[in-house]
Amino acid sequence: MKKITLDTILQHERQAIDREKRRRRLRGENRSTQEASNNDFYAQISNRNTVTFDERCEFTNSNINATLEPILSLRSKVESGEKVVLDFSKTVYCSAIFVVYLFSEIELLMNQYGQNTIDLNLYTLPDKLKRLFKGIGLLQLIKTRVSDNTSRRFLPVTRGINDQQLDDIISFVIDQARFKTDLSDQQRARVELLTSSAISEAMLNVQYHAYPTSEIDRYWWIMAAIIDGDLYIALCDRGVGIPSTLPYSSWWEQIMGALPINDDAQMIAAAMKYTRSSVIGKRGRGKGTRDIQKLVLEHKKGLLTIVSGKGLYRLNGAPYEEDRREEHFPLLYDISGTAINWRIPLED
Amino acid sequence: MINKIDVAKEFSARPYGRYRDDGEFSAQRFREEFLLPAFEQGLPFLVDLSGSNRYGSSFLEEAFGGLIRDGITQEQLGLMEIKHELLPSIPLEAKEYIEQAISANDN
Incomplete structure (x- = not known):
């Protein structure tokens, strides 16, 4: 056409x-x-x-x-x-x-x-x-007849099933980061490590947990954009949601009883807090969740948003624990899946 | 001269996932096809992770923590050195997973 x-x-x-x-x-x-x-x-x-x-x-x-x-x-x-x-x-x-x-x-x-x-x-x-x-x-x-995007500020939404498109995302992030500031080789490597580990672990979570009853269509959707000087990376899946899968995690029973958990938002918040601070079960499951947070924890103004099931969780990043701010809210509606967003300022 | 495994050149600059089902360049494949054979030789060797900056926690845990679960002893671990030119946090993280796997094994 x-x-x-x-x-x-x-x-x-x-x-x-x-x-x-x-x-x-x-x-x-x-x-x-x-x-x-x-x-x-x-x-x-x-x-x-x-x-x-x-x-x-x-x-x-x-x-x-x-x-x-x-x-x-x-x-x-x-x-x-x-x-x-x-x-x-x-x-x-x-x-x-x-x-x-x-x-x-x-x-x-x-x-x-x-x-x-x-x-x-x-x-x-x-x-x-x-x-x-x-x-x-x-x-x-x-509108299938509209010509394709040519903007440097956006990386269009793509759908995938494993680490496809990770190269495109990483290249986009590095290019944008380099465009804003001079990066040393070490800084560039650090940006690549933080970005790729956060995204790839989020993708792995989709592969492992999001679609437990389906052998096919373990899809995620991902996009990246620069908006008002901030880098946004957003990834979502349409699986069962984090709150449905947490009780099957090897480390979940260690959380239960230690924290008040009455709704989906509290479940997500508990998982985030626990995986950030603890030595996790035998095969190290849950470490990926820590990588997902690490990308914003190292930035003062970084913001991680996770919406899953009927819960909303937000983590304002900062290098020091006392400066971090976490919020979680129960929702009226189930989003039928999980959506994660990282917002990273490219300039201080 | 010490044997060296150059991960980016010999395995992949895009390692991803824990298990073979996760993708072509999984931690399980790396451990089984590169690390375990290196231990079998019984000689000191270097795992050079430089050349890639894409080591997620799942990959590192399964590749290195998995050695303990595969029966590699602490004595054998002395044969292995791990390095990354630009990001020393990566070998440190790999060693942390080995320690945790030893601790989990002891319990």
């Missing part, structure tokens, strides 16, 4: 909406024409139901439930056979962890229910989000 630019597609959609407006005016539907938003028009001419996303789509304590609701609505509508158009007209911000999770959801739904089930209203999509969605490949997933 011949690829065309985003502007060309946008122009086609704008023309379609304008044609529909003219047609309605000629039919004497002036009033409804004025009242209806461009978003309604787009949904009507494409005969779809609209799913509208929140102002801030991010996995923070204050916004995660409102961020997840449209995604749950999207799934429910598609599963019941409806065709859907995604509306981001009210959205001013999308976090990396949200977009990689959204990407995985859309790809899974399209694979199961057909490419044509989900569309995106480009007409009302804010310019900043157009750049982000194109940079990470979300536009190309939905």
Whole structure:
């Protein structure tokens, strides 16, 4: 299929909406024409139901439930056979962890229910989000004719099953780090070690734990981006979630009883704290979880976010224990999988 | 001259995973195809980890801690030296996993 630019597609959609407006005016539907938003028009001419996303789509304590609701609505509508158009007209911000999770959801739904089930209203999509969605490949997933990303600031979302794409991610990180600061050979090696061990251990966790009953499709999705001077690496899987697998860990019984654990968020927090500070069971399982944290622990402003099952966990990094800050919150909704985000400042 | 295993050149600059099922360049394969045969020779040898900076904890634990689980004795461990030119924390971590495996074995 011949690829065309985003502007060309946008122009086609704008023309379609304008044609529909003219047609309605000629039919004497002036009033409804004025009242209806461009978003309604787009949904009507494409005969779809609209799913509208929140102002801030991010996995923070204050916004995660409102961020997840449209995604749950999207799934429910598609599963019941409806065709859907995604509306981001009210959205001013999308976090990396949200977009990689959204990407995985859309790809899974399209694979199961057909490419044509989900569309995106480009007409009302804010310019900043157009750049982000194109940079990470979300536009190309939905609008298959959009030409590929050429931005240096984004590494598009890719789906994989083992350490595929790790080279691309590491190269991207090193290039961006080098672009911002002069790195000695040793610093470069350290960046590579911290990044590769965090990501590869997160990938291994997906392989080992996320899909215990499935022999195939042990997929993760990963992306990287530079946004406002910070490096974001986000990885998600659509498996059973960390809280479901922890009770089967060889070291889990050592935690139980020592900490109050009443919900998914507390389970994740307990696992993070324990694996950070302890000598772990016979085969060293749990050490990978420590690598996942190490990438932010060495940066004063690094932030690790983990959302899994019905729990949200955040760790603000710092080299010293007393400067670190951890938070965890139970969620209203189960995200059906795990999403991890590392935010690393590239400049002090 | 001491025998040397140059991991990046002879095995892979992209080691990944614990077990053979995890990927082509797993710790289990490295241990079974490089480390254990080196111990069988009974001569001192150097494991040079330089040339790759991608050693996750799972790889290091399974490659080196796994030696104890495979029956390598503390006396035999004296034959092995581990180094990394740029990142001394990597051989230190590998040795830590050996110590932990010995401790777990004793219990």
